[in-house]
Amino acid sequence: MLRRGLRNVNRYLLVFAIAVSLNFFLPRLMPGNPLALIAGVDVGLMTPAERAELMEQVGLNEPLLAQFFDYWKSVLTFDLGYSYRSGRSIAEMIGERLPWTLLITVGSLMIASVVGIILGGFSAWRRGKKTDLSLLTSMISLQSLPSFWLGMLLISIFAVQLGWLPSFGAETPASGYVGWERVRDILEHAILPIITLTILSIPGAYLTMRYAMLEVLGSDFIRTARSKGASERRVLFGHVARNAIAPVVTFLAIRFAFAFGGSVIIETVFSYPGLGRLIFESVSGRDYPVMQAAFLVFTVAVLVANLFADMMYPILDPRMRVR
Amino acid sequence: MTKRLTLPILLLCLAMLAAACSDSDSDPTTTAGGDTATTQAEGDTATTAGGGDETTTTQAETSEPVSVRAAITGDEDTLNPYTYVSGFPGWNLLMMQYDSLMQLDAAGEPQPWLAESVSANDDLTEYTVSLVDGVKWHDGTDLTIADAEFTFNYFIESATGRFSRDLRGVDSVTVNEAGELVFALAAPNPAFDLVALADIPILPMHVWESIENPGEATFDISTNVGSGPFKMTAYEQDQFYRFEAHSDYFRGAPSVDELVVVIFADDAGALAAIRSGEVDVGFDRISPEQIELLDAQDPLDIAQGPEFTTQMINIDVSKRPFDDLAVRQAVQLAIDGQDIVDTVYLGSATVGSPGWVHPGKTVYNPAVVPMHDVAAANALLDDAGYADSDGDGIREFDGNPMAFEYITNSSDSLRLRIAELTAEMLAAIGIQATVVSVETATWEEAVWPGFDIANGRNYEMATWGWSAPIQANTIRIAELVNSDPGIGFLNLTGFANDEADAISAALQVEADPAVAAEMISELQVLIAEQVPFIMLAYPDGAYVYNSEVYADWEFIAGQGIVSKVSLLPPSARP
Numbered sequence: 001m002l003r004r005g006l007r008n009v010n011r012y013l014l015v016f017a018i019a020v021s022l023n024f025f026l027p028r029l030m031p032g033n034p035l036a037l038i039a040g041v042d043v044g045l046m047t048p049a050e051r052a053e054l055m056e057q058v059g060l061n062e063p064l065l066a067q068f069f070d071y072w073k074s075v076l077t078f079d080l081g082y083s084y085r086s087g088r089s090i091a092e093m094i095g096e097r098l099p100w101t102l103l104i105t106v107g108s109l110m111i112a113s114v115v116g117i118i119l120g121g122f123s124a125w126r127r128g129k130k131t132d133l134s135l136l137t138s139m140i141s142l143q144s145l146p147s148f149w150l151g152m153l154l155i156s157i158f159a160v161q162l163g164w165l166p167s168f169g170a171e172t173p174a175s176g177y178v179g180w181e182r183v184r185d186i187l188e189h190a191i192l193p194i195i196t197l198t199i200l201s202i203p204g205a206y207l208t209m210r211y212a213m214l215e216v217l218g219s220d221f222i223r224t225a226r227s228k229g230a231s232e233r234r235v236l237f238g239h240v241a242r243n244a245i246a247p248v249v250t251f252l253a254i255r256f257a258f259a260f261g262g263s264v265i266i267e268t269v270f271s272y273p274g275l276g277r278l279i280f281e282s283v284s285g286r287d288y289p290v291m292q293a294a295f296l297v298f299t300v301a302v303l304v305a306n307l308f309a310d311m312m313y314p315i316l317d318p319r320m321r322v323r
Numbered sequence: 324m325t326k327r328l329t330l331p332i333l334l335l336c337l338a339m340l341a342a343a344c345s346d347s348d349s350d351p352t353t354t355a356g357g358d359t360a361t362t363q364a365e366g367d368t369a370t371t372a373g374g375g376d377e378t379t380t381t382q383a384e385t386s387e388p389v390s391v392r393a394a395i396t397g398d399e400d401t402l403n404p405y406t407y408v409s410g411f412p413g414w415n416l417l418m419m420q421y422d423s424l425m426q427l428d429a430a431g432e433p434q435p436w437l438a439e440s441v442s443a444n445d446d447l448t449e450y451t452v453s454l455v456d457g458v459k460w461h462d463g464t465d466l467t468i469a470d471a472e473f474t475f476n477y478f479i480e481s482a483t484g485r486f487s488r489d490l491r492g493v494d495s496v497t498v499n500e501a502g503e504l505v506f507a508l509a510a511p512n513p514a515f516d517l518v519a520l521a522d523i524p525i526l527p528m529h530v531w532e533s534i535e536n537p538g539e540a541t542f543d544i545s546t547n548v549g550s551g552p553f554k555m556t557a558y559e560q561d562q563f564y565r566f567e568a569h570s571d572y573f574r575g576a577p578s579v580d581e582l583v584v585v586i587f588a589d590d591a592g593a594l595a596a597i598r599s600g601e602v603d604v605g606f607d608r609i610s611p612e613q614i615e616l617l618d619a620q621d622p623l624d625i626a627q628g629p630e631f632t633t634q635m636i637n638i639d640v641s642k643r644p645f646d647d648l649a650v651r652q653a654v655q656l657a658i659d660g661q662d663i664v665d666t667v668y669l670g671s672a673t674v675g676s677p678g679w680v681h682p683g684k685t686v687y688n689p690a691v692v693p694m695h696d697v698a699a700a701n702a703l704l705d706d707a708g709y710a711d712s713d714g715d716g717i718r719e720f721d722g723n724p725m726a727f728e729y730i731t732n733s734s735d736s737l738r739l740r741i742a743e744l745t746a747e748m749l750a751a752i753g754i755q756a757t758v759v760s761v762e763t764a765t766w767e768e769a770v771w772p773g774f775d776i777a778n779g780r781n782y783e784m785a786t787w788g789w790s791a792p793i794q795a796n797t798i799r800i801a802e803l804v805n806s807d808p809g810i811g812f813l814n815l816t817g818f819a820n821d822e823a824d825a826i827s828a829a830l831q832v833e834a835d836p837a838v839a840a841e842m843i844s845e846l847q848v849l850i851a852e853q854v855p856f857i858m859l860a861y862p863d864g865a866y867v868y869n870s871e872v873y874a875d876w877e878f879i880a881g882q883g884i885v886s887k888v889s890l891l892p893p894s895a896r897p
Contacts, residue, residue: 031768057538085398271561
């Protein structure tokens with residue numbers, strides 16, 4: 001058991017090392033130059049000497065290998081560095097963004113998984129019937145909606161035409177709200193992004209649950225359960241759902257990890273100040289340190305979520321336990 | 324159960340479809356008729372457009388504090404002289420908090436501002452400036468000549484940033500016995516008032532003297548002490564800025580008490596917020612197809628006027644076949660600028676002069692006019708021996724088809740349309756331009772690698788455009804065509820021509836404005852003949868604002884409405 005655990009950890013460390021190294025090289029493989037971001041729009045008016053001085057200030061003149069070494073050093077010492085754009089501490093920036101992102105991503109994930117699992121389970125139970133088919137069709141249609149389109153549509157209906165909800169941001173800018181008023185303001189601003197993300201995430205949870213259920217429903221032990229006279233209710237909750245939940249947990253764990261990456265498109269459409277927006281702004285400006293840090297957070301979240309799912313499997317499914 | 328579940332889902336899908344349709348339907352209905360905005364498009368003098376007639380309504384309500392919420396796209400950092408990001412609207416927002424010695428008036432001409440008077444000696448190598456009295460910093464202390472002297476020397480010494488570049492060629496800045504500021508220049512500079520005095524923010528010495536290396540320092544907004552009509556009281560990255568009126572402002576208290584600038588991630592979001600009434604004015608230009616749509620919606624109005632940004636096609640003239648003048652001239656003849664103005668800009672632009680200079684500028688040479696003649700273009704190519712020998716509709720050069728990659732930046736949908744349209748025009752003369760839309764940083768890196776023309780070029784054809792300052796200061800025409808990277812550092816097409824080199828080098832140091840104007844005239848003829856790049860259009864600036872909240876926007880020719888002048892009472896404007 002211990003040796004297996006160690007092997008697992010080694011495997012995760014290897015994946016981590018590869019992913020973190022890719023985080024360094026991918027931004028630098030993109031064409032484009034962070035100089036414009038560092039120097040502002042007047043970069044073209046600078047003399048070559050001024051440009052060289054600037055590159056030296058941010059360490060971009062060093063050989064790539066030396067930069068790579070520095071990068072690993074900073075990763076291992078938990079030093080995320082400073083943004084080219086604002087000169088601010090990246091850890092601080094991520095700390096500011098993460099709560100906003102988690103509010104809308106985790107909020108929508110919770111709603112979407114409850115709705116998706118219930119609908120998926122129900123659909124599988126009624127497989128082949130009209131309910132199942134119409135649900136399945138609706139879900140596949142929902143899944144094919146482009147996210148920016150859905151977001152803009154909801155803005156157009158609920159903000160522009162009806163004027164019920166705010167169309168942008170996480171709070172009313174410079175409102176001076178405090179306490180309960182502020183909470184209310186934040187929730188109002190979160191509604192449209194959460195609805196958008198929820199609509200987009202329900203089909204995933206639904207399809208995973210439905211498929212997992214269908215597989216279990218066809219197994220021999222379900223027939224056995226039925227033939228020994230167990231009630232439908234007991235079969236559904238005691239046998240089918242229990243056995244179908246493992247893949248759904250994996251799915252949710254991964255979705256939860258993705259929540260840390262924010263949603264670049266949704267946060268852009270709603271001008272929401274989350275991690276996705278930070279990634280968007282840093283990619284368009286080639287702000288390498290911020291890109292690296294945001295991707296690092298994301299990498300770690302995905303790995304931790306995977307590890308969590310790995311560990312949950314034996315608990316959820318006794319067959320997975322190894323002696 | 325079946326019906327209970329499927330119905331809501333079906334209803335949701337139907338509702339979304341219906342809403343999508345009604346939303347897109349509204350475009351064509353409002354584009355018919357209405358000529359409100361476009362009539363002012365061709366103005367070749369400075370114009371004030373938009374809802375000037377509504378000023379009385381806002382003035383009448385001045386008992387209530389006026390709060391204006393403005394939209395920008397993209398963060399501008401802490402908006403001090405070393406942190407603001409973009410030339411527009413970053414610099415404009417910076418200057419809400421600071422004053423310069425001179426300020427542009429509605430015609431775009433610099434007028435004394437913090438300066439009481441500005442005078443220059445005969446050969447334009449020495450400028451003398453006296454200061455107005457009674458100016459206070461946001462923290463209540465007095466602005467003195469010592470602050471001004473400190474500012475210019477600080478920028479000269481720190482040697483990074485736009486304001487240091489403005490002061491290149493300044494030998495010394497001192498205070499004379501009469502208490503006036505004296506700028507000694509190494510060479511005559513007729514545009515010194517425009518490029519330096521009306522551009523550089525005066526800084527408070529007591530705040531900045533302790534900051535030794537501003538290029539490396541990190542700032543919070545406590546540094547943002549200026550003398551301007553607004554002081555920044557809050558900033559949240561990627562969210563908003565909040566400015567409060569500076570009630571002790573030396574030209575009189577601003578007519579707006581609070582300015583909140585909201586930072587959007589994209590312009591679609593900003594427009595939605597303007598339409599929903601969450602934001603009162605857009606500080607980014609709106610696209611031509613939005614003008615009538617927004618103008619038709621009450622209480623939104625449009626401020627529109629000529630601006631000095633340019634749209635052009637860059638071609639690498641150092642490579643075959645564009646090194647051949649006949650090919651460049653044929654390309655220029657094949658392009659119909661009027662069609663671009665009509666089709667892409669829906670009339671809200673001025674056709675590009677092939678000589679670079681905007682027809683609204685005093686130094687514009689009226690002998691240089693746009694020409695469009697497909698037959699003549701084809702004849703030019705035929706005579707130069709570029710035949711289509713295999714009959715595929717594409718001519719050949721040196722055994723290769725005249726087929727080129729034509730890159731444009733994906734974030735600019737107007738440019739993409741221009742690229743598609745001009746590619747069709749080129750097809751009519753047997754040149755195949757394949758439009759490739761790439762992300763902005765990639766496009767920039769191809770056209771202007773490392774923002775240094777010494778790095779060469781990695782493109783064949785590209786859409787391009789220069790921001791307003793390059794056109795506003797007509798002497799900068801030299802930077803576009805000189806083949807010496809020291810002078811022609813904006814020469815992105817690899818153009819080299821002895822005559823252009825000689826005139827542009829002489830232009831940069833010419834003291835006599837009449838002689839300089841003559842040189843600019845000659846350069847326009849030369850550029851139109853030699854075609855270092857192809858000029859397409861000068862798009863108008865159009866801005867949308869909510870006239871119920873604030874309607875007194877001033878359109879500065881070539882600059883637009885984003886300026887402190889817009890937020891001051893008319894009596895306080897230059």
